Amino acid sequence: MAAFDHTGKVFVVTGGSRGIGESIVRTLAAEGATVYSTYNANAERAQAITADVAERGGTVHYQSVDVANEDAVKAFVDHVVQQAGRIDGLVNNAGITRDGLIMRMSSKDWNDVLQTNLTGVFYACRAVARPMMSQRTGRIVNIGSIVGLGGNAGQVNYSSAKAGLVGLTRSLARELASRNILVNCIAPGYVETDMTDKLTEDQKKAFSDSIPLKRSATAEEIASVVSFFLSDRSSYITGQVLNVDGGLAM
Template identity: 45%
Template sequence: MTLRGKVAVVTGGSRGIGRTVASVLAREGVALTLCARDRVALEKVASELEASGAQVLAVKADVTQAVEVNQMIESCLERFGSVNILVNNAGITRDNLLLRMKDDEWEAVLNVNLKGVFHCTRAVLRPMLKQREGCIVNLTSVVGVMGNPGQANYAAAKAGIIGLTKATAKEVASRGITVNAVAPGFVETDMTYALDPEHQERIRSQIPLGRFGTPEEVAELVVFLASGRAAYITGQVIHINGGLWM
């Protein structure tokens, strides 16, 4: 049931939820491969984690690029010999009302948030199938189930992740691989702070627990799903949203 000695890939590990997931996994003794596009920010996180005793491989990779993703997984296998956990966390927003939404806003969000999950999942499946063991955790969003004005692209991508999670879970369950999605509400990260303060206040007022979530709260759930303690959970969407959506 222990995570010690496992190997995890966390996409978008340089800030916010991904960075916090990386530090919780490191604390549990997991070796990490982290990716993001900003090499400097990523290497800073890697150095901090290494200073606390973790083994970290920082790879500058864009999840929209299948070649970069495949190379990242190859490097992870070369360095650590296996990949047991994939956390598909990298994500972006490009908000606009649908009537005004530009093609590039639609495509950017679908490419990072949905195609990126496809690329990374496909890349880890072969080694996980061979090992007959693995856990994949995908970051979806409350917006993927309840919608949000100005976020049709983001809602579509996050709803897509839910279908992708369930289909993949059914394909690989017989080989001991679990695939689940975590659906946070609004969390204290750059993504939420990019919303204007009035919008933030309006959302906060609709949350029964009266506050945004913390990256730590989301990370603890992700790490639980990535551990043997959640071995009988697969194909599920686990909500963590302060009661915003029930």
């Protein structure tokens, strides 16, 4: 059952071919939106999701876009505006990890994570700002992480990028509020996806045990909060960071 009605809305979701992004795409399409999403490497998976969403009466269009590439992001957003005529919401979901303790972290691993997880978000926000400003309405939802707030050993690159998203969210919320563009950030805790599949079973159990709700989140539990932030039901919320973490970071 759809929780929100996004009929007629046009949403852009980065990194939508698996994990949390796929769930966001499927949720928004099921709720009536036309979704434009990106994949990075797996064209077959994007095709399979497109077909499955269509079978359920929804619409998603995928394009291969590297969010770390300024020109590619701009061209993608221009293409959406040209095809759909508007962009009601942008979800910055694409992200990578290159974990390691600082003594062993290469400059490349630092730069790659900052470029994809923070600079890529800047590129996408800048690209949608103009169409949203002329529409005088818009929503931007950034997928951060609780480690951007509390830090995490072995993730100075990732947590710095996610902390940067908090500043970006708040500054942009202030900048765009007068045009009725709302900008918020969701900070998930532990969600079982390919990204966290690198953890050992022992690490997963220890992690789950430390969460007050005693379990990881499903990707759908993140997607439903994204949908709320894109909906009319959140019309007075901007510049916020909402932890969706089972109580982990209280």
